[in-house]
Structure formats: C-alpha cells, structure tokens
Amino acid sequence: MADVLVVGSGPGGVNASAPLVAAGHRVTMLDFGNQDRHYAPLIPRRPFQELRRDDPTQHRFFLGDRFEGIPFGPVRVGAQLTPPRMHILRDAIERQPVHTDGFSVSMSLARGGLGAGWSAGVFPFTDEELAESGLSVADLRPHYDAVAERIGVCGDHDDLEGFFPSSPSMMPSLEIDPSSELILERYARERVGLNQTGFFLGRARLAVCTRRHRERGPHEYLDMDYWADLDRSVYRPQWTLEELQRAPNFTYFDRRFVLAFREEPGGVQVRTMHADTGAEETHGGAALVLAGGTLGTARIVLASLGLYDRPIPLLCNPYAYVPTLNLGMLRRGARERRYSLAQLTAILCINGRNRIVQAQVFSYRSLLTFKLMKETPLAYREALRILRVLIPKFAILGIHHEDRPAPGKHCVLRRGEPDRLDVTYHPTDEEERAHAADRRVLLACFRRLGLVPLRTMLPGHGASLHYAGTFPIRPEGDELTCERDGRLRATRAVHLADGSIFPWIPPKGLTFNLMANADRVGTLLARRLA
C-alpha cells in the first residue's frame, strides 16, 4: 500500500507528486500513459526549413502515415495537433464517452496528458484572480517559484510584470522574430496612449529553457515546436515523470484506466482496468490525489460517489483567433532562425482591472502552407502564390476571455456501460456581447501597432481546452467543493490537483497555475502525512 496514490501523469499529477516524493513518501502513479513511438523516431534534429528542403521522409511525420495531417472541412479545434502529437487524444473519447451540444471536448490518456501538447504559456494569477477561492498570491508564491524552477521558465521584466509576477529562476526570453520586434518597437512609441486605454504588451513568458537546465535545452530555434520535442527545452510533464521515476519511493503503473475510488477506514482503494487485458486491479493508499484532467476527474468523482444525473459546473475560456497583416513587415524580410510558440503577450484591462482580455501573438511559419490555402476564398494556385509572399507578414492573434459559472454551463454523468458525461455549455447573451465588444477594443489597439485584422475566427466553445471549475475550492461550500488544501469535501482523503478546483478562470491559461496549485496540494499533503 502506497502513502499516496496519484491519478494521471499530466501537469497536475507530476507536480503534486514531486513534493510528496521529495518528502520521502511512497507515491504510486496510475496512468493510461499513451506515447508516440511511431513518429518521434522519424523526426531528425534539424531546422524545419532544412527538413523541408531535403528530407525525403518528411511526408510521414508532416502528413502522417494515414494522411491524418490533411484536414478537410472547417477549422477544427486542436488544429495545431500535428500527426506526431495526435496520440495525445488517442483512446480518450472511446474510454470516456461524452455527449455535447456543440462544445468541443479534448481529453487525454497520454503520458503527460494534455500537457504533452501544451503551448507553454506561463501566466500566474494575481490576488484578485485567486480571491474567490480564498487563496492569495502569498499562498501560491512558493509553489509558483518551485514549479518555475522545476519546469524552466523564460521571460522578460517588462510591462506585463504587473499581471504576471516574475520568478527568481526566470531565464532570459527567447529571441523573437522580426515581425514581433516591429510590434514591440511600435508599442514603445505608442505606449503611453495604449497604457491609458488599458493595453499592455510584452514578451511571452514561456515554459522553455533558454539555457541548459535539468538536462534539458537550451532551445535550439529549430522551429519544430508543434511537431517534436527535439531539444526538450519546452516543458512537458513527461520530463518531470522521468525525474520521479529515478526516485526509489515512486512507482509508476501505466496502461491503467481508473474506474473509481472507494474510501475505507485508513485509506482509499482505487479500482483500475488494465488497458490491454481488461483485468481489474485494486490499488490502496492512505490518500488519493486525482489529477486526471477536469473532465476525467469529474467522471471518476461522480461515479465513485454514485452521483449520477447531478449537474456540476463547467468552465472553459472562450477563444478566438485573428490572422492579421503586419504592415511594418511589408518592407522587411523574415529570419529562418525562429521558434513556433507565442512571441508576445498582450493584456487589455476593461474598466480599470475589473476584467481583462489576453492575446498572444504568433507567427505562422511551421504549420505548412496548404493548411492556410484551405482558409482562403481563392483558387489554390493563386492562394499559394499570394500566401508565399504574405505569410512572413502575418501575425496571428490568439485571444482568450475569462469564464465564470452560469446556469447554462454544466456537465452531468449518466449511468451506462461505460458511463457517459453530458456537457452543456451555453454562455449568456450578455457574456457573448461582452466578449465581442472586448475583442473590438483589443483589435483597435493592435491596429495602432500596425496590425490589420483580416478575419475573426471563432472555433467554437471548448476550443481553448482550458476546462475547469467542476469542484471549486471555496472557503465554504457543499460536498462537491474543495477545502483550501484541495480535499474534496465529500471525502476524507481525496484531493484534487487539476483544473477542477478553480471557481472561475481568468483569460490567462490555466496550466502553470494548476501546476503551482498541485505542488501546493502535494506539499500540504506531505506535511499532513509526516
């Protein structure tokens, strides 16, 4: 019997395990653990442009052996999930059926969970953003710092510091591309006026090692970030899992699908099914940490407590993206040395700091031209000729809005073989009007920086993949809320360490925050068990 059972090897699972293992507790991680063993060995450690010019096998990993990288139809959620990343979603929907009314659900049974394809944005919450959970930055700061050191974070001390408190271990930023250099230059000239409007811009803070750190990196600017982890500089939870596996008090069981838990005097029993044989097993521990992803954890909790047909809240940051033409780039050329993740981050404060909107600025270079050709209303030959000269001039904005609980946003577990999660997600008209109005103000600010928006694309509800809010931490609440230490009130020793615990989600990206909270949950649990 372990001291602590941890479910899931995603950002929450590994970061909750780390302090428990460091404190000497026996930790057993239960995980499905899908990995890509097919494409990763095919991808050479070379820059994207070079590969394109002379690698005869590139079609295998760029398009996939089943041509799964050629998308027809409208833009899908997860378009950045290239064939080598598609294992992240494999088996998840078959094992965990979901019925939705248009809400996109992406769940993962991969080693590293959805974190295996994380875009690596690091956006710590502020006191105002944590207040509803009864937590403060002071509670989380040691854990933000511990996680920043563990995963490796790069960034700059710039105008975003007020929104994203910095970390002592922060490494220098990545080198941005000429398009983003121009945007920053213009921002420096327009800064006073833009700041008065509530618009702030700075370099993206990313979970990327720009120097050698924990046997990873430095980032080599291969521009293959959406395809492979060639230099391991971009953080993936698998890197922490590998570190944990070196500890004698950590045990990792993969190919286990967790069905339910049951509390007994002295501990928790977790029932799993072997992914290959279908054999059921039971694992015991003094405490259980659930970090199976918000929707995965919801299924386990509701099934374990027998709470079928009972709605629980569900949140997900509304998301839009806007291709823009950077007019300043019309006279400049692009560089080949670059990376594919976010270059810049912008924050727009609406009504002071009552509400914020966040945008990330990307360049479109490494996701292949034919995917953009599909989005134009032109014949492909003409689209190709135009895009070849315009792509270096594009800046793509990814825009996130906050999300708060509302009666139209919930999920319910329905009994079946297997059980089915029904997701309903209808933001109010007022919310949707506010998002559209906020985007208009944000795009007006970007126009002042020389970016001409071409089209606003709304990939639909659920597109951000930032699922949260099912069992929120609140100072007081019913059995399906959590205490400050992450313990689910309906239980004695079951703690939650993923997106489930956030009572609302600022438009910042959850992953770094849920990792810091998982580290906090693990640390508190380690003290309690000592």
Next chain:
Amino acid sequence: MSEDRDLEHEARIFTRYLVGRDAPDELVARYRDASRVLLYQPPDAGETAVVEYVRRHAWSLPFLEAASALLRPGSLLRNKVLMMGAILETSPAFAEEFLPRNVSLVALVLRVLASGTAAVVRTIVGAPLLAAASRSHARG
C-alpha cells in the same frame, strides 16, 4: 484498375496546375493512397461530374477550381487539389514552391494584384462552367 488510372491522371493534372511541372510516379502513388484513405465516402454525383470534367478537359481546372473556391469551398474537386498540394509541399522536390519567400514591396504588391486579378477573372469564367460541368453527369 480504371479507378487507379483516373486517380493517377488527376494527380498529374493537379501537379501541373499547382506548380507547373510533372509529378514523379512516387507522388502520384502517394496521391492514390491518400485518396483511398481520405475520400472513401461515395461522393455527390454533381461533384464527381466536375472532377470527371477536369479529367477530360484539363484546361478547365483553373476556372472550375476558382469558382469552387467561392461557391463550393468544401467540394470534392477542392479537397482533391488540396490533397495533392499537401503531398507536393511535403516532398523535397517541390517544397521550395511552397516555402514563404522574402520579396521586395513592389514585387509583393505586383504578385498580390496579378494573382488576385487572375483569381477574380477565373471565378467569373468558372461559375457558369461549374454549373455546366456539374450537370454533365446527367447527360452522361
């Protein structure tokens, strides 16, 4: 076998259309394989007729594709041309034709104007041709 020959013929027409060169056999075979995996559903008769028309009259492709881009963006013809584009883009022999290029501002403006004008003209010519090609199956 006849279907194989049709697919191979299409692949060569689409390659000449997109990049102005002939497709090597290896890429033609890849197009055939991709068609079997991605376009396995029985297509709409009108859309099939448009593709058959292109196979018989390769000169019509720029016009029919331009009109489809506006009027039937998810059509079978568009999907087939896109699929060939993806295959060409991920082949070293043709990758350069798809890689972004740095050009002067004048060259950029000229390129956009010329391609944009060509697209508009072909769309105007292609719209009635598309209607006629779609109906051509009914006439056999």
